[in-house]
Amino acid sequence: xxxxxxxxxxxxxxxxxxxxxxxxxxxxxxxxxxxxxxxxxxxxxxxxxxxxxxxxxxxxxxxxxxxxxxxx
Amino acid sequence: xxxxxxxxxxxxxxxxxxxxxxxxxxxxxxxxxxxxxxxxxxxxxxxxxxxxxxxxxxxxxxxxxxxxxxxxxxxxxxxxxxxxxxxxxxxxxxxxxxxxxxxxxxxxxxxxxxxxxxxxxxxxxxxxxxxxxxxxxxxxxxxxxxxxxxxxxxxxxxxxxxxxxxxxxxxxxxxxxxxxxxxxxxxxxxxxxxxxxxxxxxxxxxxxxxxxxxxxxxxxxxxxxxxxxxxxxxxxxxxxxxxxxxxxxxxxxxxxxxxxxxxxxxxxxxxxxxxxxxxxxxxxxxxxxxxxxxxxxxxxxxxxxxxxxxxxxxxxxxxxxxxxxxxxxxxxxxxxxxxxxxxxxxxxxxxxxxxxxxxxxxxxxxxxxxxxxxxxxxxxxxxxxxxxxxxxxxxxxxxxxxxxxxxxxxxxxxxxxxxxxxxxxxxxxxxxxxxxxxxxxxxxxxxxxxxxxxxxxxxxxxxxxxxxxxxxxxxxxxxxxxxxxxxxxxxxxxxxxxxxxx
Numbered sequence: 096x097x098x099x100x101x102x103x104x105x106x107x108x109x110x111x112x113x114x115x116x117x118x119x120x121x122x123x124x125x126x127x128x129x130x131x132x133x134x135x136x137x138x139x140x141x142x143x144x145x146x147x148x149x150x151x152x153x154x155x156x157x158x159x160x161x162x163x164x165x166x167x
Numbered sequence: 168x169x170x171x172x173x174x175x176x177x178x179x180x181x182x183x184x185x186x187x188x189x190x191x192x193x194x195x196x197x198x199x200x201x202x203x204x205x206x207x208x209x210x211x212x213x214x215x216x217x218x219x220x221x222x223x224x225x226x227x228x229x230x231x232x233x234x235x236x237x238x239x240x241x242x243x244x245x246x247x248x249x250x251x252x253x254x255x256x257x258x259x260x261x262x263x264x265x266x267x268x269x270x271x272x273x274x275x276x277x278x279x280x281x282x283x284x285x286x287x288x289x290x291x292x293x294x295x296x297x298x299x300x301x302x303x304x305x306x307x308x309x310x311x312x313x314x315x316x317x318x319x320x321x322x323x324x325x326x327x328x329x330x331x332x333x334x335x336x337x338x339x340x341x342x343x344x345x346x347x348x349x350x351x352x353x354x355x356x357x358x359x360x361x362x363x364x365x366x367x368x369x370x371x372x373x374x375x376x377x378x379x380x381x382x383x384x385x386x387x388x389x390x391x392x393x394x395x396x397x398x399x400x401x402x403x404x405x406x407x408x409x410x411x412x413x414x415x416x417x418x419x420x421x422x423x424x425x426x427x428x429x430x431x432x433x434x435x436x437x438x439x440x441x442x443x444x445x446x447x448x449x450x451x452x453x454x455x456x457x458x459x460x461x462x463x464x465x466x467x468x469x470x471x472x473x474x475x476x477x478x479x480x481x482x483x484x485x486x487x488x489x490x491x492x493x494x495x496x497x498x499x500x501x502x503x504x505x506x507x508x509x510x511x512x513x514x515x516x517x518x519x520x521x522x523x524x525x526x527x528x529x530x531x532x533x534x535x536x537x538x539x540x541x542x543x544x545x546x547x548x549x550x551x552x553x554x555x556x557x558x559x560x561x562x563x564x565x566x567x568x569x570x571x572x573x574x575x576x577x578x579x580x581x582x583x584x585x586x587x588x589x590x591x592x593x594x595x596x597x598x599x600x601x602x603x604x605x606x607x608x609x610x611x612x613x614x615x616x617x618x619x620x621x622x623x624x625x626x627x628x629x630x631x632x633x634x635x636x637x638x639x640x641x642x643x644x645x646x647x648x649x650x651x652x653x654x655x656x657x658x659x660x661x662x663x664x665x666x667x668x669x
Contacts, residue, residue, distance in 0.1 A: 131416070135408035137341050138269070138399060142188075148406040148472075150479045150539070150637060 187271070188543075194273035195264045196544045198280035198329075200627055202260030203537055205288050207620050209252025210530075212295075214613040216245035221609050224602040235299040243310040244298045250308065250384070251319060252291040254525060255356075256284070257533040258392040259326055262349045264540045265392075265399060266330060269346050270337035276329030283325035290318030306373070308381035309363055316364055323357040344415040345395035351423060352391035359383050375431055375439050382430030385524060386422070390492075393529045394418075394461060396536040397489045401468050404482045404539070405475060410467035418460035425453045432503035436512060451503035458496040465489045478639040480555050484535030487563060491527035495520065510585065515598060515605075516577025519570045526612075527566045534562070534619065541626050548634035550625040554618050556640050561615030568608035576601025 122128065139145045220241045223229055230236040259280075267274040274280075294311030297303070303310040330353045334346075342350075363380035402409050409415055428450035431443050469486060476483045498520055502511055511517060538555070542548050549555055576598050583594045625631065 131413050134341050134343060135402070135412035135415075137339065137343050138403055139406075139408070143403070144406075145408060146406050148404055148475060148479075150404045150475075150481055150639075 188268070191267050191271070191273055192264070192543045194277065195267050198274065198277050198284070199260045199264050199540060199544050201281055201284040202256045202263065203541065204623065204627060205284055206253050206256035206260060206533075207616075207623050208288075209248045209256065209291060210616050211613075211620055213245050213248035213253055214609075214616050216241055216248060218606070218609055218613055220245055221602070221606045224599070225606060234301060240299050240301065240303065243303050243307075244295050246308065247298060247311050248291060248295050249525065250389075251287075251294065251311070254389055254529050254533065256287060257537070258352070258389060258529075259283075259287075261396055261533060261536040261540065262353070262392050263326075263329070264544065265345055265395060265536075266333055266349050269339060269343050269399070270333055271339040272333060272336050274329070275332035275336055276325070279325040279329050283322040283329075286318045286322035286325070290315045290322060293318065306363075306377050308384060309377070313364065316360060320357060320360055320364075323360065327353050327357060343399070344409070344412070344419060345399045347419050348391035348395035348398070351419075352388055352395075355383070355391075356388040359388060371438050374434060374437070375443065378433035379427075379430040382433060383427060386426040386429075389525065389529050391422075393488065393492065393532040394422075396532050397461075397465055397485055397492075400481055400485045400536060400539055401465055401489065404479055404485075405469065405472045407468060407472070410464050414460045414464050418457045418464065421453070421457040421460070425450045425457065429454060429503065432508075435503070435505055435508040448503045448505070451500050454496060455500050458493060458500070461489075462493040478641055478643050480549070480559065480638065480640065481535045481539040483559060483640070484531050484538060486535075488528050488530075488532030488535060491523060491531065495523040495528055498523070510581035511577060512581075514577035514580040514584070515573040515601065516581060519573035519577060522566065522573075523570050527570065531562065531566075534558070537623075541623070542637070545626055545629065547626050547629045548636070549622055549638040550631060550634070551622065552638050552640055554622050555638060558615045558618045558622065561611045561618065565608045565610075565612035565615060568604055568611070572601045572604035572608065 136145065143149045219230070219236065220238055223238050223241075234240070263274060263280060290311075294315030297312040297315060298310050302312045304312060309316075330350065334350070359380055363376060368376045398409060398415065429447050431439055431447035432451045435444055435448070437444075465486075476486060501507055502516075502520065538549065580594055580598055583589045583597065
């Protein structure tokens with residue numbers, strides 16, 4: 096029975112684990128994991144802020160007092 | 168993470184915060200319209216093929232004299248038009264808009280995407296005609312002849328180039344979780360298709376590769392854009408960030424690591440080496456992790472805001488799809504176990520499951536995303552809230568009835584198949600009522616698709632009078648959706664959140 100395939104797989108696993116841990120360590124040192132939560136806010140800004148549901152068409156209107164009752 | 172030195176508004180789009188989205192949306196207009204319109208064409212075509220296939224179970228002697236109308240050709244034609252025509256092209260259209268918005272820059276490679284849409288359509292047309300003409304390759308999920316993929320693979324690669332170009336020119340420093348899913352899908356998709364088309368398989372390895380491919384094209388090509396859309400539209404429409412952004416990273420990487428191994432659970436009980444099957448079952452069970460992560464994130468983001476589903480088409484379709492993702496994925500993990508498959512393999516249960524995934528999850532999310540995107544790229548609105556509502560109820564009830572009937576019928580069928588005292592024709596007779604429900608629910612869904620196609624034609628052609636506001640299902644109570652004027656005026660005070668926003 097040949098142990099070559101098993102050894103090959105184990106070596107590849109070790110190499111993969113080392114590469115992954117190296118990458119994660121580098122990312123950690125660069126500060127990529129310091130403030131993960133902030134990423135959730137990148138889809139909001141002053142124009143479409145947190146707390147304001149966004150499902151309306153963003154369009155220019157000459158009348159700033161749009162009647163919401165006219166919406167379908 | 169270092170502070171973002173770049174300006175909040177990229178220099179290549181408008182001068183004000185309010186302009187940049189419209190400039191970005193305008194840059195996506197023609198590619199998005201090309202892919203979405205094409206996708207809906209194939210949705211309707213695939214639906215008609217599905218109805219023919221389904222009605223043949225009630226009328227088995229119907230249209231049997233024409234070879235191209237027999238079940239053995241109609242059914243794979245339906246499957247391929249839906250996978251490569253409808254959901255793939257809808258996914259690309261939605262993805263192109265999403266990555267332009269999330270990378271906060273104009274879409275690059277627009278002409279490449281238009282060329283891609285043309286090649287893709289030609290490929291699906293050639294493939295569908297090829298199957299109906301009898302040139303099916305008889306490998307499930309890859310039945311189209313090679314010449315069709317000779318058009319579709321370059322089309323996919325053009326999409327990759329457009330994505331990479333846009334990514335390269337991005338003005339957003341942080342890659343939102345949706346960008347990870349989209350980028351991964353864009354790279355995985357062509358790799359999968361090329362891998363399965365290689366002429367190196369035969370016999371049992373071919374079957375193993377077949378189901379490695381078919382399962383992965385669902386989980387690594389169709390699923391990620393659906394999750395990307397859900398991760399964007401649910402928080403965006405509701406107005407609150409994803410419940411746990413930490414968990415979203417875990418969800419992405421566990422999907423990427425575990426999904427690839429699970430495909431051979433389609434061959435449980437078959438002649439594939441048992442260790443290969445066991446590995447696939449283990450990783451199918453491991454898939455519970457990313458599925459629970461996504462479910463927790465989406466559910467806890469929506470909780471407290473369920474009343475908005477009454478008004479918002481986007482939210483209603485996307486939440487329906489997101490919930491279906493949880494159900495179909497947990498179901499998939501459970502049904503990979505040998506004791507479960509003993510009953511359900513080779514029955515209608517499997518068909519119910521696959522439609523729960525591709526339709527109830529991916530298709531419904533695609534509908535919701537299109538309802539959000541099209542007004543923004545056409546600068547128009549959906550023409551009729553009643554038709555939008557009809558679309559939702561026909562498709563929602565349709566897939567609900569479809570799944571329920573075939574699941575129950577499939578389980579009964581499975582137990583009967585395991586009982587040597589039950590004659591085969593008796594089993595066939597017992598499946599008939601469930602197949603009638605399938606035809607009825609399929610008809611319902613097709614009605615919904617025709618309604619959606621009509622609505623799409625209206626908004627793309629900008630027919631009728633310019634709508635005054637967004638199309639909601641019901642009149643919205645004051646304050647539910649705060650008004651934001653096109654000039655940035657607002658009825659609630661602005662608050663500074665994050666300059667790097669999309």
